Amino acid sequence: MAEIVENAETQAFVKDITRMSVDFDRWYTDVVRKAELADYTPVRGCMVIRPYGYALWEHIQRAFDDMIKATGHENWYFPLLIPEDLLVKEAEHVEGFTPEVAWVTEAGSHGRLDQRLAIRPTSETIIGTLIRRYIQSHRDLPQLTNQWCNVLRWEMRTRLFLRTAEFLWQEGHTFHATAEEARREVDLILDLYRRLAEEWLAMPVLPGLKSRAETFAGAVYTKSIEAMMLDGLALQAGTSHYFGQNFSRAYDIAFTNRENQREHCYSTSWGISTRLIGGLIMTHGDDTGLVLPPRVAPVQVVVVPIFRDGPARERVRAAIEGWRPEVEAAGVRLKVDWSEDRPGEKYNRWELKGVPLRIEVGPRDLEAGQVTIVDRLTRERRSLPMAGLGPRLRAELEDFQARLFRRALEFRDRHTYELATLAEVVDHFRRGTGFVWAPWCEDPACEIRVKEETGGVTIRNYDPDQPATGGCLVCGRPARRRVVLARSY
Amino acid sequence: MAEIVENAETQAFVKDITRMSVDFDRWYTDVVRKAELADYTPVRGCMVIRPYGYALWEHIQRAFDDMIKATGHENWYFPLLIPEDLLVKEAEHVEGFTPEVAWVTEAGSHGRLDQRLAIRPTSETIIGTLIRRYIQSHRDLPQLTNQWCNVLRWEMRTRLFLRTAEFLWQEGHTFHATAEEARREVDLILDLYRRLAEEWLAMPVLPGLKSRAETFAGAVYTKSIEAMMLDGLALQAGTSHYFGQNFSRAYDIAFTNRENQREHCYSTSWGISTRLIGGLIMTHGDDTGLVLPPRVAPVQVVVVPIFRDGPARERVRAAIEGWRPEVEAAGVRLKVDWSEDRPGEKYNRWELKGVPLRIEVGPRDLEAGQVTIVDRLTRERRSLPMAGLGPRLRAELEDFQARLFRRALEFRDRHTYELATLAEVVDHFRRGTGFVWAPWCEDPACEIRVKEETGGVTIRNYDPDQPATGGCLVCGRPARRRVVLARSY
Numbered sequence: 001m002a003e004i005v006e007n008a009e010t011q012a013f014v015k016d017i018t019r020m021s022v023d024f025d026r027w028y029t030d031v032v033r034k035a036e037l038a039d040y041t042p043v044r045g046c047m048v049i050r051p052y053g054y055a056l057w058e059h060i061q062r063a064f065d066d067m068i069k070a071t072g073h074e075n076w077y078f079p080l081l082i083p084e085d086l087l088v089k090e091a092e093h094v095e096g097f098t099p100e101v102a103w104v105t106e107a108g109s110h111g112r113l114d115q116r117l118a119i120r121p122t123s124e125t126i127i128g129t130l131i132r133r134y135i136q137s138h139r140d141l142p143q144l145t146n147q148w149c150n151v152l153r154w155e156m157r158t159r160l161f162l163r164t165a166e167f168l169w170q171e172g173h174t175f176h177a178t179a180e181e182a183r184r185e186v187d188l189i190l191d192l193y194r195r196l197a198e199e200w201l202a203m204p205v206l207p208g209l210k211s212r213a214e215t216f217a218g219a220v221y222t223k224s225i226e227a228m229m230l231d232g233l234a235l236q237a238g239t240s241h242y243f244g245q246n247f248s249r250a251y252d253i254a255f256t257n258r259e260n261q262r263e264h265c266y267s268t269s270w271g272i273s274t275r276l277i278g279g280l281i282m283t284h285g286d287d288t289g290l291v292l293p294p295r296v297a298p299v300q301v302v303v304v305p306i307f308r309d310g311p312a313r314e315r316v317r318a319a320i321e322g323w324r325p326e327v328e329a330a331g332v333r334l335k336v337d338w339s340e341d342r343p344g345e346k347y348n349r350w351e352l353k354g355v356p357l358r359i360e361v362g363p364r365d366l367e368a369g370q371v372t373i374v375d376r377l378t379r380e381r382r383s384l385p386m387a388g389l390g391p392r393l394r395a396e397l398e399d400f401q402a403r404l405f406r407r408a409l410e411f412r413d414r415h416t417y418e419l420a421t422l423a424e425v426v427d428h429f430r431r432g433t434g435f436v437w438a439p440w441c442e443d444p445a446c447e448i449r450v451k452e453e454t455g456g457v458t459i460r461n462y463d464p465d466q467p468a469t470g471g472c473l474v475c476g477r478p479a480r481r482r483v484v485l486a487r488s489y
Numbered sequence: 490m491a492e493i494v495e496n497a498e499t500q501a502f503v504k505d506i507t508r509m510s511v512d513f514d515r516w517y518t519d520v521v522r523k524a525e526l527a528d529y530t531p532v533r534g535c536m537v538i539r540p541y542g543y544a545l546w547e548h549i550q551r552a553f554d555d556m557i558k559a560t561g562h563e564n565w566y567f568p569l570l571i572p573e574d575l576l577v578k579e580a581e582h583v584e585g586f587t588p589e590v591a592w593v594t595e596a597g598s599h600g601r602l603d604q605r606l607a608i609r610p611t612s613e614t615i616i617g618t619l620i621r622r623y624i625q626s627h628r629d630l631p632q633l634t635n636q637w638c639n640v641l642r643w644e645m646r647t648r649l650f651l652r653t654a655e656f657l658w659q660e661g662h663t664f665h666a667t668a669e670e671a672r673r674e675v676d677l678i679l680d681l682y683r684r685l686a687e688e689w690l691a692m693p694v695l696p697g698l699k700s701r702a703e704t705f706a707g708a709v710y711t712k713s714i715e716a717m718m719l720d721g722l723a724l725q726a727g728t729s730h731y732f733g734q735n736f737s738r739a740y741d742i743a744f745t746n747r748e749n750q751r752e753h754c755y756s757t758s759w760g761i762s763t764r765l766i767g768g769l770i771m772t773h774g775d776d777t778g779l780v781l782p783p784r785v786a787p788v789q790v791v792v793v794p795i796f797r798d799g800p801a802r803e804r805v806r807a808a809i810e811g812w813r814p815e816v817e818a819a820g821v822r823l824k825v826d827w828s829e830d831r832p833g834e835k836y837n838r839w840e841l842k843g844v845p846l847r848i849e850v851g852p853r854d855l856e857a858g859q860v861t862i863v864d865r866l867t868r869e870r871r872s873l874p875m876a877g878l879g880p881r882l883r884a885e886l887e888d889f890q891a892r893l894f895r896r897a898l899e900f901r902d903r904h905t906y907e908l909a910t911l912a913e914v915v916d917h918f919r920r921g922t923g924f925v926w927a928p929w930c931e932d933p934a935c936e937i938r939v940k941e942e943t944g945g946v947t948i949r950n951y952d953p954d955q956p957a958t959g960g961c962l963v964c965g966r967p968a969r970r971r972v973v974l975a976r977s978y
Contacts, residue, residue, distance in 0.1 A: 041619060042575070043568040043606070048619050051563035051634075058564065074540035075547065079532040080608075080639055080655050081591075086531065102570075103595040104608065107643040109588045117532070119569075119593065119608075130530055130537050145540075150569055150639065154596040166569050 017352070019287050024231040025159075031281060032160045035290050035353050038277075045158040045165030049274070052353065053161075055298035056277055057168065061148065063200045063296070064170065064272065067192045073144040073172060080149075081117040082126045089125065090250040096217020097121045100153035102165075119152040124218070124243075124269055127173045128251035135175060135265065137256045142185070143175040161278035162235075162489050169273035175253060175265040179244065182266035186240045189270045190223045193238035201276065202293040202405040203227050203283045204412055205237060206435075206484060208461030211447055216269075220244040226460040226484065228412045229282035232433025234460050234486035237279050240270040278489075283408050290354025291376055293404055294397040301327070301393055302350040303336040304343055306362030319366050323389045330390030332397065351376060356400045357393065377403060422453060422474050425485060429454045435486050439479030441472035449474050450485065459483045506841070508776050513720040514648075520770060521649045524779050524842050527766075534647040534654030538763070541842065542650075544787035545766055546657065550637060552689045552785070553659065553761065556681045562633040562661060569638075570606040571615045578614065579739040585706020586610045589642035591654075608641040613707065613732075613758055616662045617740035624664060624754065626745045631674070632664040650767035651724075651978050658762035664742060664754040668733065671755035675729045678759045679712045682727035690765065691782040691894040692716050692772045693901055694726060695924075695973060697950030700936055705758075709733040715949040715973065717901045718771035721922025723949045723975035726768050729759035767978075772897050779843025780865055782893055783886040790816070790882055791839040792825040793832050795851030808855050812878045819879030821886065840865060845889045846882065866892060911942060911963050914974060918943045924975050928968030930961035938963050939974065948972045 017034055018026040032038050037053030049057065065075075081104060088094045104117040120126065131143055152166045161167075172189060176182040190207050197205045205225035215222045219241040227235045248254065248264035257263045284291040294300050303320060307313040320336060327334055335355075337346045343360070350358060360372040370383045377400065384392050415434035419425050425436055440446060440459065447459055450473070461484065468479035506523055507515040521527050526542030538546065554564075570593060577583045593606040609615065620632055641655045650656075661678060665671040679696050686694045694714035704711045708730040716724045737743065737753035746752045773780040783789050792809060796802040809825055816823055824844075826835045832849070839847060849861040859872040866889065873881050904923035908914050914925055929935060929948065936948055939962070950973060957968035 039619075039622070041568055041615075043570050043572060043615070046568035046570060048568065049566035051565055054564045054566055057566075075543045076540055077538035077543055077546075077657065079530055079535035079537065080641065081532050081535060083532060099598045101597050102593045102606075104591045105594045106592040106605070108590050110643065116595070117591075126530075126532070130528075133528070134539075152569065154599065168566060 017287065017289060020230065020285070021287075027285075027287075028278075028282060029160060031285055031289050031352075032278075037281075037290075038160045040160070045155055047158075047160050047164050047166075049168075052298055053277060056280075056292075056296055057274055059296040059298070060196070060200065060276055061170075064192070064196050065148075067196065068146055068170075068172065068189075071144075071188065071192070073146045073174075076127075076145050076147050077149070078120075078123050078126050078130060078147055080120055082120055082123075084116045084118065086129050087118050087125050090218045090247055093124060093218030093247075097153075100155065102152050102154055120149075121151055121153045122269075122271070123147070123149075123151075123171055124173065124247055125251070128247050128253055128267075131173070131175060132251065132253045135253060135255050138177045138258055141175060141177045141255055141265065142181065144172075144185075145174065146170055146172040159278075159489075161274055161281075163275075167273050167275065169271050172268070172270045174268045175248070176267070177255065177257065177263075177265070179266045182244075182268050183242055185268050186223055186242045186270070189268070190225065190238075190240045193225050193240065193270075193272060196272070197225055197227065197237055197276075197279075198405065200293065200295045201280045201283070202295075202401055202408060203237070203279055204405065204409045206461065207463075208484070209464045210239075210461050211444075211459045211483070213444055213447055214458065214461075216241045218243065218246055220246065224461050226486070226488075227279055227283060228415060228435060228486075229279070229489070230285065230411070231282070232415050232486075234435065234484075234488040235275070235279045235282065236460070236488065237276060238270070238272040241268060243267045243269065284404060285354070288348075289352035291404065292354035292356060294356045294401045297354070297356055298333065299335040299350075299353070299355045300333045300397055301335070301357045301359060302346075302355045303334065303359045303361060304346045304350075305336065305338065306343055306360055306365075312363050315363065315366055316361050319386070320361060323386055326388075326390040327393055328390075330394050332390065332393050347374075357396060375400065377407070420470060420473060422450065425450065425457070425473060426453050429457050429485075429487065433487055435460070435484050437482055437484055438473040439468045439470045440481045440483045441475055441477045442480045443472070443475065443477075446472055446474035454485075454487075457485050457487050460486050460488065506776065506778060509719065509774070510776075516774075516776075517767075517771060518649060520774055520778050520841075521767075526770075526779075527649045529649070534644055536647075536649050536653050536655075538657075541787055542766060545769075545781070545785055546763055548785040548787070549685070549689065549761075549765055550659075553681070553685050554637075556685065557635055557659075557661065560633075560677065560681070562635045562663075565634050565636050566638070567609075567612050567615050567619060567636055569609055571609055571612075573605045573607060575618050576607050576614050579707045579736055582613060582707030582736075582739075586642075589644065591641050591643055609638075610640055610642045611758075611760070612636070612638075612640075612660055613662065613736055614740070617736050617742055617756075620662070620664060621740065621742045624742060624744050627666045627747055630664060630666045630744055630754065631670065633661075633674075634663065635659055635661040648767075648978075650763055650770075652764075656762050656764065658760050660760045661758060663757045664737070665756070666744065666746060666752075666754070668755045671733075671757050672731055674757045675712055675731045675759070678757070679714065679727075679729045682714050682729065682759075682761060685761070686714055686716065686726055686765075686768075687894065689782065689784045690769045690772070691784075691890055691897060692726070692768055693894065693898045695950065696952075697973070698953045699728075699950050700933070700948045700972070702933055702936055703947065703950075705730045707732065707735055709735065713950050715975075715977075716768055716772060717904060717924060717975075718768070718978070719774065719900070720771070721904050721924075721975075723924065723973075723977040724764070724768045724771065725949070725977065726765060727759070727761040730757060732756045732758065773893060774843070777837075778841030780893065781843035781845060783845045783890045786843065786845055787822065788824040788839075788842070788844045789822040789886055790824070790846045790848060791835075791844045792823065792848045792850060793835045793839075794825065794827065795832055795849055795854075801852050804852065804855060805850050808875070809850060812875055815877075815879040816882055817879075819883050821879065821882050836863075846885060864889065866896070909959060909962060911939065914939065914946070914962060915942050918946050918974075918976065922976055924949070924973050926971055926973055927962040928957045928959045929970045929972045930964055930966045931969045932961070932964065932966075935961055935963035943974075943976075946974050946976050949975050949977065 210222040245264040699711040734753040957971040
């Protein structure tokens with residue numbers, strides 16, 4: 001970490017992007033920094049999110065916030081600090097999180113505090129403590145709470161967006177009168193996460209159930225969406241947890257049911273974070289830099305004016321200002337680059353920043369009543385008539401979004417395998433990465449063995465409704481689950 | 490504080506709202522809690538913001554975020570934690586804030602940290618430290634940064650929204666090549682704050698310069714907007730600070746100017762917070778509860794269906810569903826209350842929650858092809874034709890917004906006085922509150938004397954361009970400023 005901070009201080013600008021094939025991790029960090037998404041800071045494990053990165057997060061937030069509001073969820077804001085005695089009521093949960101908690105022990109002129117206060121690593125404990133006030137009877141249920149906030153988990157090894165001590169996220173916490181309703185909530189949210197990933201980030205994901213070993217601390221079960229990065233590693237991109245009555249018992253969150261009896265609530269929690277930005281970089285980027293899905297791109301279309309002299313500049317400017325209102329009215333996020341750099345420099349800058357479409361407008365285009373459009377994905381140059389440019393660009397962007405998703409899906413398919421034995425799996429992950437489907441008997445001992453023999457490959461998740469055939473890849477006993485194995489972030 | 494927490498725990502629901510005339514402070518807390526805006530928590534000085542309160546904040550955020558984006562500002566996210574050695578570089582600033590700082594000293598399995606980390610009370614120091622990387626030459630200026638985040642200031646006496654240890658705010662921090670440009674930025678933002686307060690919150694404010702004694706720690710000068718609450722006290726509702734080169738020198742934020750010389754930047758900072766919600770409650774509320782300005786009201790129009798039996802219910806429902814799409818398409822935030830409570834209970838609930846307009850729809854309204862509309866401000870009942878209800882309601886809401894502002898302005902005018910001597914001022918504030926305009930010589934000794942003799946009345950601000958006449962209210966020497974005096978929150 002100290003090393004990285006020093007780099008960040010001394011080397012303010014990344015000169016060139018390391019090629020992906022040379023060193024994927026350096027490629028990633030170079031892209032994040034050179035595209036001005038985020039940077040390391042002198043604060044241990046904390047990043048600064050720069051405007052281009054934050055704008056991505058705002059679009060992701062808006063998209064998901066609309067989805068959860070449309071399904072009846074409400075935004076709250078709960079305290080950042082959690083007194084130690086509240087944090088420790090659910091045994092598994094506290095065991096899972098205490099190694100990562102930062103503690104406030106002193107304050108201003110008051111000096112030492114009577115009790116340590118944790119900076120929230122997640123908010124089950126404080127939300128549970130507070131929500132019980134607002135729940136008396138079954139008529140007060142469900143409570144569908146969410147908050148957008150910062151959380152802090154003291155991490156040893158950090159990576160921009162993917163794993164930082166402080167990160168931004170949403171955390172949903174819901175409380176229900178029946179187990180069935182809470183389970184449906186877990187699935188509803190998992191499907192919203194899938195839609196956010198696939199429809200907005202163009203990132204195909206596998207939704208499924210986690211094994212017991214990979215379950216969230218304190219949960220009955222955890223479901224996740226898993227995406228494949230361009231290095232073949234899995235990224236857990238969102239999780240949705242079912243708690244049963246575990247938290248409600250520990251925090252005494254109870255209601256009077258229809259039979260007039262006191263009963264503990266059934267609860268869930270679920271979260272996605274700024275990690276998603278890391279995911280989209282590693283799903284779509286290339287050696288030139290970022291490639292952004294139009295639906296979340298801060299700039300969807302960049303316009304580079306081409307001219308040799310003042311009069312030509314003026315004609316180009318007039319033409320652009322002519323169609324610009326129509327394009328913006330069509331909902332296209334447009335940026336015209338009037339900086340003094342040469343066109344080639346502008347091309348490089350905006351390709352690095354992953355803008356889906358570039359428009360070049362020069363005197364010859366004006367004569368022909370057209371613009372030249374260049375696609376970040378194919379790099380093809382084509383002409384588009386200036387007339388009706390707004391709807392045309394909208395259609396181009398939608399097509400780009402669809403092609404980006406298909407490309408990612410094809411990449412995942414090409415790097416997905418079906419293997420039957422531990423020997424094959426060990427051999428596979430000695431040579432490469434990717435997703436490997438394999439049969440599993442559901443014995444944790446076999447799961448541990450896979451992890452040990454492969455040096456860290458884990459069961460990412462599985463479809464609980466899909467039958468498995470054949471014998472367990474480790475022990476050969478009848479398989480109960482067809483699971484997906486991968487190395488992961 | 491312990492007492493309040495106990496109340497919050499034992500008395501989950503406020504039964505009745507204390508009358509404003511009986512006890513304004515209790516009225517305020519009752520309204521905040523009973524209207525379900527926010528609540529105390531077991532975490533010292535921290536509140537929970539409930540969905541109705543958070544929705545208000547979201548509307549305020551959206552309005553102001555649009556304004557600053559339209560004027561070229563960009564959102565960033567900077568670290569929550571600030572290492573002690575970074576915090577202490579600007580002497581006045583650190584002196585102003587250290588009494589209020591909460592410190593992280595331990596983390597997870599790492600135990601005691603080498604250096605204490607402050608939870609940001611404000612972010613000048615960390616933003617200054619980071620922004621210098623991105624500023625090389627005058628071409629990198631201005632940097633117009635903003636962030637929406639939580640901050641923490643350890644306060645002894647807390648009050649929901651008005652003064653809490655943790656609160657939500659935006660903090661803008663800008664860096665300029667010239668003093669003049671930075672000064673213009675301070676004024677630009679002050680005017681956006683005025684517009685937000687007056688046009689969105691219907692809260693008239695006085696923009697002006699603070700006296701030296703009331704200037705932000707580390708600033709050259711501070712400007713503020715000051716609003717009058719219904720108890721005649723002033724609320725500082727937003728501040729905009731000019732730092733000159735103070736912070737840039739302390740944090741070495743420099744650029745190469747057009748003459749190719751290294752020069753320190755000129756910087757500003759400015760913030761508004763969830764305190765604004767407290768301000769709007771105390772500007773518009775009454776003994777029945779909240780009165781919300783339509784432009785930020787989570788629900789602008791509530792519909793109460795009136796029926797005696799199933800068939801009537803169905804007819805009423807069909808009528809409402811008939812015009813509902815048109816009303817929502819007109820941009821009206823509508824809520825239909827189908828709960829099982831009696832109409833009278835619904836009226837009370839939504840009056841308490843300050844919804845500007847209530848619509849009642851019963852069988853008789855249907856026959857007449859109309860709805861009954863009741864105004865939260867005047868409580869008048871009127872009929873509106875069902876035809877064209879969307880545009881009609883929009884017009885009604887705009888009218889409501891304007892009337893609310895006028896009412897608040899008239900209240901302020903009625904409680905604003907012009908006095909000439911300290912004796913008059915002391916006498917005035919012994920009997921009452923309000924804003925008092927008075928002439929001041931600009932000697933801090935006279936300012937202190939006003940504060941001492943009145944038991945806490947302060948100079949809120951003054952218009953630096955307005956000439957003063959007559960002698961200073963304290964010493965009689967020629968006045969240089971016409972200042973506004975008030976007790977304040």
